[in-house]
Amino acid sequence: MNMLKIWGRLNSINVMKVMWCVEELGIEHERIDAGMKFGVVGEDFYAKLNPNRRVPTIDDDGLLLWESNVIVRYLSLKYGSGNLSPADIGERALAEQWMDWQQTTIHPDLTFIFWAVVRDLKENQDPDKLAAAGARLAKAWKLVDEHLDERDYLGGKQLTMADIPLGAAIWRWYNMNIDRPALSNVEAWHERLKQRPGFQKYVMLPLT
Numbered sequence: 127m128n129m130l131k132i133w134g135r136l137n138s139i140n141v142m143k144v145m146w147c148v149e150e151l152g153i154e155h156e157r158i159d160a161g162m163k164f165g166v167v168g169e170d171f172y173a174k175l176n177p178n179r180r181v182p183t184i185d186d187d188g189l190l191l192w193e194s195n196v197i198v199r200y201l202s203l204k205y206g207s208g209n210l211s212p213a214d215i216g217e218r219a220l221a222e223q224w225m226d227w228q229q230t231t232i233h234p235d236l237t238f239i240f241w242a243v244v245r246d247l248k249e250n251q252d253p254d255k256l257a258a259a260g261a262r263l264a265k266a267w268k269l270v271d272e273h274l275d276e277r278d279y280l281g282g283k284q285l286t287m288a289d290i291p292l293g294a295a296i297w298r299w300y301n302m303n304i305d306r307p308a309l310s311n312v313e314a315w316h317e318r319l320k321q322r323p324g325f326q327k328y329v330m331l332p333l334t
């Protein structure tokens with residue numbers, strides 16, 4: 127069996143999710159820097175791994191997979207069933223619900239703001255658009271805050287794959303120079319995540 131291979135640069139939120147997951151599960155792996163300043167994604171061989179030419183991509187003993195949340199689901203089920211991937215089908219579906227919600231509801235506005243504030247992209251710096259994105263995000267995180275009122279983690283008492291995409295996103299939200307409402311449950315959950323070595327190693331990095 128060949129060792130898990132992961133292509134992706136460490137300052138990508140989508141790569142962070144996979145790396146944090148791999149660390150939680152203790153999977154032996156090899157990571158290859160790819161994307162932005164590292165190039166690689168433009169090379170001919172890469173299109174065969176991932177025709178989108180994006181990161182992350184994995185090769186797990188011949189299985190080529192892209193889409194960060196799908197990779198997190200796959201690794202969690204294969205290497206962490208009953209742990210990161212809940213054994214109960216309903217609980218697993220609820221975890222997946224939060225993962226998809228991160229992609230559809232949090233990611234577009236968070237990325238818009240991130241590129242304006244951190245990567246200094248002028249076309250994203252329209253104050254009205256930034257304010258609208260910030261307001262939508264605040265509303266969305268409030269929903270997470272309400273959900274966390276009775277739970278330590280999104281899936282209940284323990285960390286599951288549900289926490290990984292939104293956990294990577296909350297670090298970004300709290301580390302950008304933007305206005306934010308106070309959300310005590312989200313803040314407490316963020317503090318819990320910050321205690322985890324995998325989160326410390328791969329998510330708690332300066333934003334670049």
Ligand SMILES: N[C@@H](CCC(=O)N[C@@H](CS)C(=O)NCC(=O)O)C(=O)O
Nearest residue numbers: 138139140161162180181182193194
């Ligand atoms: N929906 C995809 C998005 C992948 C994506 O857009 N990745 C970005 C980095 S976060 C990328 O590849 N950017 C171009 C690059 O790094 O060269 C996923 O979740 O994996």
